[in-house]
Amino acid sequence: MPLRVCSFSFSRPSSPSSTVISIDSDTKMRPILMKGHERPLTFLRYNRDGDLLFSCAKDHTPTLWYADNGERLGTYRGHNGAVWCCDVSRDSSRLITGSADQTAKLWDVQSGQELFTFKFGSPTRSVDFAVGDHLAVITTDPFMERTSAIHVKRIAEDPQDQVADSVLVLQSPEGRKRINRAVWGPLNQTIVSGGEDAVIRIWDSETGKLLKESDGEVGHKKPITSLCKAADDSHFITGSLDKTAKLWDMRTLTLIKTYSTVVPVNAVTMSPLLNHVVLGGGQDASAVTTTDHRAGKFEAKFYDKILQEEIGGVKGHFGPINALAFNPDGRSFSSGGEDGYVRLHHLDSDYFNIKI
């Protein structure tokens, strides 16, 4: 696997605000360009230790990389469609993937062996392991006459004992709208979902009761594309095509912050270390003007989590950014684009000294 390095700068936002302190655009910070997928990236996920990076793309093979140097470890072969999402267990032994081939698969991370296949009648869009890794939440798309649904599966300790049955199936009131992401709430007591209808819902994971819905006034105005929760499950951030990202309290669904940008947001993540959030996106691939790469604004934008102000941007992709993930140590992050590349950025001292 050849590694290519490309010139890069952490550029200053062109905001007139004089309070922005420039981040030196020297060449210290070079991203590692990881070319292993042939189709647009869809999802990125670090393991808890932050040494492995899993990538999903519209080609059929999720790929595992070393998070430090971008070397490819291997691929997970078996899916027969675009892979939309993945999650890795806390001990980095199990991987779960959701694919457009209407299945979700469990894998042995180390051997790449397929352990179990959950079959659904429609594409699976998102997967998430619960705390303790005994449960997983899987969302399925509306397809043919099927409506979108959230499935809760019990994950057996021993793959031999794994059963296909769902513990719980939740039906969204907007059955024809896709649910783009569902994750577990604190202590696995709730499930938080967001999707095309722009509404965030909190469900009781025991009874399946719908507990809360986001307020239409303050909530997103267009489909929610991504959802990323904090390490301690206290809050989460959603990105939407309405060109904003919003930060919510995970227990009360209170809107805390809104980050506005100029392009539709496809991916969001939060730094576990500093009070920063990162927004990625860009014009829809079909709407991108071909004249100038600047027109697309394919930038990963850094915002101050508290002040909601833009602090910087990382350019480089030549297609919209579809996936973003922060290393749990907060010292590097990676972005995956419609262009098929994963860019791994190790943040340098300049970044850690930003003051606004």
Place this chain on the structure above:
Amino acid sequence: MVAAVDIDGRAAQLGINWSEINLDSIQLPPGDDFGIASDDEAVYHEDQSEFDTGFGNIIVVDHLPVVTREKYEKLEGVVKKIYNQLGVIRENGLWMPVDPDTKKTLGYCLIEFNTAQEAQNAKEKTHGYKLDKSHIFDVNKFDDFDRLMNVKEEWEPPQARPYVPAVCLRKSCCMFVSLLRCFFFQENYQKWLTDEKARDQLVIRHGADTEVYWNDPRQKMPVPVHKRPYWTESYVQWSPLGTYLVTLHKQGAAVWGGADTFTRLMRYQHSMVKLVDFSPGEKYLVTYHSQEPSNPRDASKVEIKVFDVRTGRMMRDFKGSADEFSIGGPGGVAGASWPVFRWAGGNDDKYFAKLSKNTISVYETETFSLIDKKSIKVDNVVDICWSPTDSILSLFVPEQGGGNQPAKAALIQIPSKVELRQKNLFSVSDCKMYWQSSGEYLAVKVDRYTKTKKSTYSGFELFRIKERDIPIEVLELDNKNDKIIAFAWEPKGHRFAVIHGDQPRPDVSFYTMKTAQNTGRVSKLATLKAKQANALFWSPTGKYIILAGLKGFNGQLEFFNVDELETMATAEHFMATEILWDPTGRYVATAVTSVHEMDNGFTIWSFNGNLLYRTLKDHFFQLAWRPRPPSFLTAEKEEEIAKNLKKYSKKYEAEDQDVSLLLSEQDREKRKALKEEWEKWVMQWKSLHEEEKLARQNLRDGEVSDVEEDEYEAKEVEFEDVIDVTEEIVQESM
């Protein structure tokens, strides 16, 4: 103020103390107006406004033969056959009433078409159609029927509406409601000019909203003045002196203005109005409407009305086919080049001219008829242009007879129609006229054929209008084969700028009509080589110019000082489509309108190229600065101020500083509040996380695993440090 005095007197009689009464607390019983009709203009008009009855697609055909029951179907067949050719008759759309007594038809029928367009077409085509000798169709639209039925047999002179002066004189209006209105009558339409901070207003349209803002560069943001969704149905336009804002609607145009907010001042009925234009002194408003013909081979119909802005009275209307209104100039909407009527310069609004085939029609506004009742005959004239200050008309006639008759540029004095000066030009392919804003010079850009007639080259004919005998000077560029991309006079000045040469890097040259040594000759000041520019935008006060690269150059901006011949700043507003100086020349707005899908919005710059602030708005359609009337200061006084700028600017600099201190103070406060709020959340989350520790441990099969939260800790230490304070005198500050 008569009314106010009256009220005081009356109040004293009744023993009421005015100052103790809260006018807002008084409620009139609903529906009772105490015999006082409201003088709210809007109320009157509302009743009169025409509503679409929704029967626009139905026509009434009269003078059909009266037939018996046996022949009913035959007649129905005949009528259907006629009208089916002209449009689609709706199912059961033909209704021929029958007299219940005689069982005979009543001699008319109603036909419902699919669209109003078809109905209109059918009406036009069959009105007067001869079915036979004694049955000639009389076709009307159903909508018109009510109106036609109500026409009185005898003509009644229209009742004159009493004149309502700016101060309410009617003694009867001493009730509270009307009193308030009285104050409205004295509204100062120019109040925006007295803004303490001397800010300028701008209007923007985005999405469904139209908004008026103050441009507040001190606060680095626009300050809202007025906002209204669906304020206009197509676009908005300021009047030339900034007094009014005109909006377009289905029923016509309306002007808005007022002291503190925007209220509707007058409406002008012109259904489906498409374009409007003001006379330079904003006395008159010209509205334009064109209708697509029902038959595509016909020319579209055009109707133009001229209104008196203040009274709302229609002064004159012009009707005709689009061909009559579309000679010369670049095509505007549906064929006609707008404005069709061009107003003579100056603020007295005396003359306006229309160009049509072989004639120039000049009207005067006293009688709204042609001067001397005659148009000026000029064979083959293709373009006319008024001087911006005088009633002088420049015109251009191209070559005729295959070059036997030379092309001609001429100046005509109005109303005498005397030709002041003319120049014959040979082997001309095209010609364009540029007046300098104070009417001192006229530049005519002439494109000539080379000897082979295969290519063209350009030169200028420069007329000095204010000098005796109007001398003409010919200017050719250093390289006369250069293509001319843009030309612009310095407003109120003696210089002009030309972009010439080949794309993608043309040159920009500056010329002056006056130099210290040489007053009578044009001379070149400088040429800037290889600039990424294709448009020129002079500051309205002159001296500064923006060399802009729009379209292909993606919005390159170069702020240039022509006095010093130096670049003040270069910048880029990516994809910018529009560049607009504010009327004072202090600020510039650059905008990306919805022709592009991305980055819609506008940016405000200072005159020397400092980016002040950006505002992003999706579906951004329009931005327009509110114009200011010309200054009352004399030229000498202006010069004096420019000379002693330091003295005058002191006060404003102090204000600037205060504002910026206040802003940074506010900013700090805001940040502090945000941080505190966030701390509260974090504390709450931490305590909850702690509480749930055990439960989490159980979920993880007893694994003690909450270490990760303590592994990394970010500490923020804040300190502020003044590194250096320097004071420098900036030359260019206004």
